Amino acid sequence: MKNSFMVLAILISFYFSMNNHTFANEDIHQEVGTIEPSTFINNQELTNLKDVSNENVRQLQQPVDLNELQRRYPDIVFLEDPNNTQNQIALTFDDGPDQRFTNDILDILREYNVPATFFLLGSRAVAYPEIVTRIQNEGHIIGNHTYFHPNLVEEGDLATLEREVSRTEDALYELINYRTSLFRPPYGFLFNELVEKVAELQYDVIAWSVDSLDWQEEPPEIIANRVINEVNAGSIILMHDGADWDGNRTNTIEALRQIIPTLQEQGYNFVTVPELLNIPYQK
Numbered sequence: 001m002k003n004s005f006m007v008l009a010i011l012i013s014f015y016f017s018m019n020n021h022t023f024a025n026e027d028i029h030q031e032v033g034t035i036e037p038s039t040f041i042n043n044q045e046l047t048n049l050k051d052v053s054n055e056n057v058r059q060l061q062q063p064v065d066l067n068e069l070q071r072r073y074p075d076i077v078f079l080e081d082p083n084n085t086q087n088q089i090a091l092t093f094d095d096g097p098d099q100r101f102t103n104d105i106l107d108i109l110r111e112y113n114v115p116a117t118f119f120l121l122g123s124r125a126v127a128y129p130e131i132v133t134r135i136q137n138e139g140h141i142i143g144n145h146t147y148f149h150p151n152l153v154e155e156g157d158l159a160t161l162e163r164e165v166s167r168t169e170d171a172l173y174e175l176i177n178y179r180t181s182l183f184r185p186p187y188g189f190l191f192n193e194l195v196e197k198v199a200e201l202q203y204d205v206i207a208w209s210v211d212s213l214d215w216q217e218e219p220p221e222i223i224a225n226r227v228i229n230e231v232n233a234g235s236i237i238l239m240h241d242g243a244d245w246d247g248n249r250t251n252t253i254e255a256l257r258q259i260i261p262t263l264q265e266q267g268y269n270f271v272t273v274p275e276l277l278n279i280p281y282q283k
C-alpha cells in the first residue's frame with residue numbers, strides 16, 4: 001500500500017513537471033483562499049493507476065486543468081479562438097452584476113464602442129435587474145456563472161451543478177428573454193462528469209486564455225500590462241465586474257482605460273465571445 005502511494009506521488013509530480021502551462025485559476029479569493037496549482041490532479045492519471053479504486057478517485061476529486069478539459073472536450077470547452085485571422089479578441093467580466101462597479105465598466109465600454117460578454121451570478125441578477133437590462137440593451141452578451149458561485153468540484157455532485165445552472169438560467173430568462181447557452185464555472189473548477197452535465201444542459205463552457213488576475217487588486221497599470229502583453233488574436237480575456245462585499249474593482253475599471261485604447265491602437269477588434277468563437281449564445 002505504501003508503495004502504491006509512492007507511485008501515485010511520483011506520477012503526479014511527473015505529470016506537473018511535464019505540464020508547465022499556466023493553470024487557469026479564476027478569482028480564487030477570500031471565499032476559498034488561494035489554491036496552489038499543485039493541488040490540481042489530473043483525473044485521468046488517477047484513473048489509470050491500477051491500485052486506486054473508484055471510491056478513492058471520488059474522494060480525491062480535484063479540478064481538472066481547463067487546458068486538459070479543452071483537449072478532452074474540444075467541442076464543449078473553449079479557451080480562445082486558436083485560428084483567428086481577424087485580430088479579434090473578447091473581453092469577459094464575471095461575478096456581476098455589481099451595483100458598485102458594473103455601471104462604470106459599461107460606461108467605458110460604451111465610450112470606446114466595445115462589446116463584451118458578462119457571466120452573471122443568478123443571485124445578483126435578481127438583486128440588480130436594472131443593471132442586467134442595461135448590459136443587454138447596450139449590446140453585450142450575457143452568460144451563466146451559477147447562482148451562488150459555489151465550488152462545483154468541492155460540492156462534487158451533479159445535482160448541485162444542475163440546480164445552480166438552471167436556477168440562474170430561469171432568473172436570467174425573466175430579464176433578457178432568451179436562454180443563454182454560455183457557461184463559465186466559478187473558479188474555472190470542473191472535472192469530466194461536470195463538463196458532460198453542462199453539455200447535457202445545452203451549454204458551452206467558456207474559459208479564457210488571458211487571466212488579468214484583477215481580483216488580486218494590483219495597481220491598474222500592472223493589470224493592464226499583464227493583459228496587453230499576453231493578448232494574441234483570438235484571446236478571451238478574464239476580468240471581473242463583481243466582487244465580494246470587501247472586494248474592490250476600481251483598479252479593474254482604471255485598467256480598462258489603458259487596455260482598450262492600447263489594444264485598439266495595436267489593431268485588435270473587440271467582439272463578443274459567441275462572435276469570436278462563431279457559436280450560438282442562446283438555445
Ligand SMILES: [Zn+2]
Pocket residue numbers: 026027094095145149185186187
Ligand atoms: Zn466567478
